[in-house]
Amino acid sequence: MNEFATILHGLKSPTNVGSIVRTHVAMGGGPLLMVGHERPWDFRKSSQAFSRKLETMCEITYVAEDAEFFDWCRAGHWGPVAIEIRPGAASLHEMVWPDRVALVLGNERDGLSEKFIEACTATVRIPQFGPVASLNVAIAHGMATYELQRSRRSSLKPIKGKYPEPLQAPSKPWNER
Known part of the structure; x- marks a missing residue:
């Protein structure tokens, strides 16, 4: 199965949220949850400049309380892994x-609470x-998402994107052509 979800706990910066959405989609992520948000994130120009409007290409769920997030994990058999x-x-x-990992990232300034981290399946550090x-x-x-997907490389195949891999390396360096 090898799925991953991205969990943003209390993030505030439109730049960070937009960048994470873009990376989440690029790395083949599944659900994206925003925990600690009672209403939907407003993807204005400040976020969209970084997300490239890719928020329309992923399932975004807003969860107000930590307990509701952990209920979601149990119901969907997701293993919450805190990055701290x-x-x-x-x-x-x-x-x-x-197999089904929910990567949890905390607020830019405060990170994740000790209680929240202890409720996670694991904690990973970079x-x-x-x-x-x-x-x-x-x-x-x-x-984290790159390393997660790299470690699963035997079961994943990159999709053809805007910049496909070259079929072969050039025979001469660019400055000698």
Whole structure:
């Protein structure tokens, strides 16, 4: 089955939401839930500049309460996996993913609450090698979804997109042609 859902918990930035929607669609995501939002996100120009209006190509559900989200996970057999920097979190490239994974990203400033993280099936961290304490949430989502899909590469085939892979490498470098 190997499906994934993207869960945005309390995100506020139109730039981040738009970028995540675009990556979610590009990586073949299923449902996209916005937890902590009582009414639909307003995809105005500020979000659409980054989503490229791809919010029309994915199922977006708005969930007000955490308990409702975890009920959704249980009903659909989704394994909620929090993406957080914390002790004991599995490293992104060593993670053993559930078949149906719900990738949860927290608010840009506050992240996810301890109670929420403890209710998740697993927590994954993205190793960082420089002096920066954290990554932008949209960048973290892109890295996590890419690694998730890369780790499942034996069962996935890329679809033909706008920029298909070249059939063969050029025989000469571009500057020698």
